[in-house]
Amino acid sequence: MSEKLEERAPEENADHAGLSQKIAVRETTPSDVDPWAGDRVFELNNVSVSYGSSLAVNDVSMQIQKNEVTALIGPSGCGKSTLLRCLNRMNDLIPAARVNGEVLYHGQDLYGSKVDPVQVRKLIGMVFQKPNPFPKSIFDNVAFGPRILGLGNVEDRVEKALRGAALWDEVKDRLDDNAYGMSGGQQQRLCIARTMAVDPEVILMDEPCSALDPISTAKIEDLMNELKEQFSIVIVTHNMQQAARVSDKTAFLIVEMDAAEGNRWGQLVEYDETDRIFTNPQDGRTEDYVTGKVG
Amino acid sequence: MKPQTAGNQPAVPGSERTRLAASGARAVTLAQLSHQPRGDRLRGTIFMTLILFAVSLALIGLVAIIVQAAVKGAPAFSTDLITNGPSTINPEQSGFRPALLGTLYLIIGVIVLVVPLGISAAVYLEEYADGTRWWNRLIELNVQNLAGVPSIIYGILGLAFIVRGPLDLGFILAAGSMTLALLVLPTVILASREAIRAVPPSIREGSLALGATQWQTIRRQVLPAAIPGVVTGVILAISRAIGETAPLLLVGAATFVTFSPTFFGDNGYTALPVLIFNYAARPQDEFRVLAAAGVILMLIVLLAMNSFAIWLRNRYEQQW
Ligand SMILES: Nc1ncnc2c1ncn2[C@@H]1O[C@H](COP(=O)(O)OP(=O)(O)OP(=O)(O)O)[C@@H](O)[C@H]1O
Ligand SMILES: [Mg+2]
Numbered sequence: 001m002s003e004k005l006e007e008r009a010p011e012e013n014a015d016h017a018g019l020s021q022k023i024a025v026r027e028t029t030p031s032d033v034d035p036w037a038g039d040r041v042f043e044l045n046n047v048s049v050s051y052g053s054s055l056a057v058n059d060v061s062m063q064i065q066k067n068e069v070t071a072l073i074g075p076s077g078c079g080k081s082t083l084l085r086c087l088n089r090m091n092d093l094i095p096a097a098r099v100n101g102e103v104l105y106h107g108q109d110l111y112g113s114k115v116d117p118v119q120v121r122k123l124i125g126m127v128f129q130k131p132n133p134f135p136k137s138i139f140d141n142v143a144f145g146p147r148i149l150g151l152g153n154v155e156d157r158v159e160k161a162l163r164g165a166a167l168w169d170e171v172k173d174r175l176d177d178n179a180y181g182m183s184g185g186q187q188q189r190l191c192i193a194r195t196m197a198v199d200p201e202v203i204l205m206d207e208p209c210s211a212l213d214p215i216s217t218a219k220i221e222d223l224m225n226e227l228k229e230q231f232s233i234v235i236v237t238h239n240m241q242q243a244a245r246v247s248d249k250t251a252f253l254i255v256e257m258d259a260a261e262g263n264r265w266g267q268l269v270e271y272d273e274t275d276r277i278f279t280n281p282q283d284g285r286t287e288d289y290v291t292g293k294v295g
Numbered sequence: 296m297k298p299q300t301a302g303n304q305p306a307v308p309g310s311e312r313t314r315l316a317a318s319g320a321r322a323v324t325l326a327q328l329s330h331q332p333r334g335d336r337l338r339g340t341i342f343m344t345l346i347l348f349a350v351s352l353a354l355i356g357l358v359a360i361i362v363q364a365a366v367k368g369a370p371a372f373s374t375d376l377i378t379n380g381p382s383t384i385n386p387e388q389s390g391f392r393p394a395l396l397g398t399l400y401l402i403i404g405v406i407v408l409v410v411p412l413g414i415s416a417a418v419y420l421e422e423y424a425d426g427t428r429w430w431n432r433l434i435e436l437n438v439q440n441l442a443g444v445p446s447i448i449y450g451i452l453g454l455a456f457i458v459r460g461p462l463d464l465g466f467i468l469a470a471g472s473m474t475l476a477l478l479v480l481p482t483v484i485l486a487s488r489e490a491i492r493a494v495p496p497s498i499r500e501g502s503l504a505l506g507a508t509q510w511q512t513i514r515r516q517v518l519p520a521a522i523p524g525v526v527t528g529v530i531l532a533i534s535r536a537i538g539e540t541a542p543l544l545l546v547g548a549a550t551f552v553t554f555s556p557t558f559f560g561d562n563g564y565t566a567l568p569v570l571i572f573n574y575a576a577r578p579q580d581e582f583r584v585l586a587a588a589g590v591i592l593m594l595i596v597l598l599a600m601n602s603f604a605i606w607l608r609n610r611y612e613q614q615w
Binding site: 088090093095118119121122123125126128130132133134135144145148149191194195198 | 425495497498500501502503504505506507508511515516520
């Protein structure tokens with residue numbers, strides 16, 4: 001721990017201007033001193049995922065900190081979505097998917113025999129790449145979760161969630177309209193609100209902005225900065241700037257290839273603070289990727 | 296051209312050459328866009344003619360039947376047609392009342408039986424069944440093939456297993472309902488599966504990701520979204536059941552019934568197509584006229600139901 005501290009100190013001084021924004025955010029969190037000191041939400045130990053006989057992600061070990069935004073970046077097909085879906089057992093829905101290794105959630109094995117995937121998903125929500133509102137009214141979209149989970153005060157929850165997703169002012173007069181009448185960006189924020197309405201601890205986001213215009217994207221990025229005070233967020237993104245802007249930690253995955261066998265699988269190359277991944281990566285492949293030389 | 300925009304263009308010397316090149320390129324594009332080999336056009340025309348011929352043949356046949364029935368049945372169009380029962384003593388005032396009621400009751404029975412069964416089977420096959428297991432494939436194959444089995448086979452089945460055999464219900468209207476339900480069940484299952492499959496997986500994922508159970512997801516998201524498709528399928532299946540005569544003849548609807556039917560009474564029942572068949576086979580001209588009027592009556596019922604199905608489908612068309 002002290003080692004890391006010493007390591008960090010000179011760097012922050014050296015590159016103070018570039019990091020000032022990051023530091024400003026971090027000053028409010030307890031992990032200011034040691035970025036790895038805070039509570040851990042997830043701990044992945046040697047996690048491998050395969051679809052049938054083909055390996056998709058190989059041997060990933062990493063920790064995900066509470067109340068932070070953790071980004072997964074890497075080229076297409078490196079298994080970012082696959083890894084993300086391990087964290088709330090969405091992979092269970094794909095019959096061929098197999099998860100090996102350990103996914104600990106507050107020290108509990110998520111894949112333990114006593115664990116009910118339905119309960120897991122109550123605590124660990126997910127926002128998908130393509131906005132997927134239910135074919136119902138705006139209100140019913142957000143109210144669906146609280147209703148099925150039997151949470152009280154549905155109307156208050158809906159309002160709180162919509163405010164939290166910075167959507168309330170835009171929709172408060174048309175809560176009974178069908179959600180399909182909203183713009184793509186609004187739909188995605190509705191999906192975020194829907195997830196927030198059931199009070200999860202973690203929100204997983206799989207390329208939440210890839211179908212959106214820059215303004216909607218900026219709104220959702222702003223939102224993430226606020227949301228992390230309440231939730232822990234893991235986000236998959238193809239957009240390097242986005243990862244740099246919103247995340248505290250970044251994991252970089254790569255597609256590894258076995259030319260002889262013709263197999264491809266994802267491999268974790270580097271996982272560190274976002275600043276370090278983007279300014280001082282330890283691995284040459286990370287540097288090539290974040291500077292746009294490959295990928 | 297406005298002088299401002301022209302001012303923005305750099306005045307390139309020798310621009311005459313680029314202008315020529317540009318117009319040449321435009322000509323090439325035009326040629327590419329307008330070119331269509333004559334053979335293609337001819338084949339297109341022939342094909343179109345064949346299609347129109349086939350369509351009009353079908354239409355002419357249909358219109359001819361309807362017109363013929365309408366003209367022949369015209370004298371019998373009166374409220375007697377639906378309020379009176381058949382009578383050999385005074386055929387002029389005979390009507391279809393018991394048959395209309397019989398058909399109505401039969402259909403109510405079919406709906407009661409076929410909707411829960413069909414939807415459950417479709418939900419099982421679409422949402423729960425592991426398609427790689429042989430028994431699920433067997434069920435699927437069976438459902439598909441059963442939809443094509445001739446209706447008389449169902450009549451024999453109904454006679455052997457429902458009227459007699461294990462259930463031994465006798466020649467009652469409920470037995471007719473059950474037989475017709477078996478007949479249309481595969482159609483309802485197929486239509487419901489189609490409707491359930493049309494609900495995009497992203498809706499299911501969104502629901503499951505909120506911590507909903509699979510059953511909650513099916514019950515609260517998938518089925519409501521699939522209902523319009525399911526109902527359309529049910530209505531179309533029912534219109535088929537309304538027109539069926541052969542299986543009903545086997546399970547007891549052949550009688551010349553003069554009173555209103557009940558579900559479980561064993562003094563006989565009849566249905567629209569059966570009574571039309573009965574009337575048409577009688578020597579008196581009055582009954583032949585009645586049969587033609589009955590055909591029109593049945594057509595009206597069927598058209599009404601099909602229009603409702605179409606309206607429903609358009610009304611609840613999903614946006615995804
Ligand atoms: N349902 C599935 N069945 C079989 N193989 C799959 C399935 N989903 C993903 N894969 C495979 O797993 C590997 C990783 O896919 P994944 O979707 O996790 O990549 P990704 O990093 O999210 O890519 P992208 O950036 O394009 O979304 C790919 O080789 C893909 O073909
Ligand atoms: Mg992906």
